[in-house]
Amino acid sequence: MADLTTPVHVPVLLSCVLAAAAGARRVVDATLGDGGHAGALRQSGAAVLGIDRDPAAIGVSRQRLGDDGVQYVEAAYDAPATLAAVAAYEPDFILLDLGVSSRQLDQQERGFTFRPGAPLDMRMDGAGRAAAAFLNAEDEVEIARVFYEYGDERRSRRLAREIVRRRGRQPFAVSDDLVNAIRATLGPRAGPSEFARLFQAVRIAVNNELAGLARALPAFRDALRPGGRLAVITYHSGEDRLVKRAFREWASACLCPPGQPICMCRGRPLGRVDPRKPIVPGPDEVAANPRARSAHLRIFQVGDAA
Secondary structure (H helix, E strand, O other): OOOOOOOOOOOOOHHHHHHHOOOEEEEEEOOOOOOOHHOOOOOOHOOEEEEEEHHHHHHHHHHHEEEEEEEEEOOOOOHHHHHHHHHOOOEEEEEEEOOOOOOHHHHHHHHHOOOOOOEOOOOEEEEEHHHHHHHHHHOHHHHHHHHHHHHHOOOOHHHHHHHHHHHHHOOOOOOHHHHHHHHHOOOOOHHHHHHHHHHHHHHHHHHHHHHHHHHHHHHHHOOOOOOOOOEEEEEOOOHHHHHHHHHHHOOOOOOOOOOOOOOOOHHHHOOEOOOOEEEEOOOHHHOHHHHHHEEEEEEEEOOOOO
């Protein structure tokens, strides 16, 4: 196996992920990235199925991790064939580390960054509609919805209106175009925190990330062996709400409406949330890796066989 002491990107909440995976023998890293988490899980003795829709990420990870005890799937983690492969693997631990890797952010040509002159791309796998096409073609209502729901932006309608006005004069092409529209709407003091939040909203829309997460979560739960754990690291409030609600529902014994005299649902919990509150990075980790500051790790343990 290649040297893993100097990973391309620093894996977030690594010690907590390893603690959650303690004793696991067959692990799925459904967002492989550059293999930081997968490498540590492999070194703990687990076999790993690594999944990523980004061919560059698969290439980097294969070079670092090799093929001994590691299998690779180049596809979106929510694709039907991928979910079938995960079920066939019979894992006892599954990790989803959502968002983009440091390498993707640092490669300006990938278009995830708001650095000046970067192309507005943001596609994880290079397929489908790029961010520029979304901003140039989508209607004002949908653009506003994306900024409101995925970016928590109160002035989403004003920002969408400004984008439509500007694209009428010149199509959006590079990061500066969106940055200037944000500044025109939020004011000249708008800075990196606003840019990061609103660029992230566009990225989530371009890659249809929340819908993919909603499809994958129950499939991953059902793929786990009895007692297995599903760990999800989120960086966005919408992602975290989706995971929190799913885990809470799975841990409930009854989902029937209040007042219904007879339980007509499954009548038992599917497992438990452990711990009940999300795990967040400590100040030392945030100081060493500022991109970890918004991370929330939630863990669900499926029940034992009946």
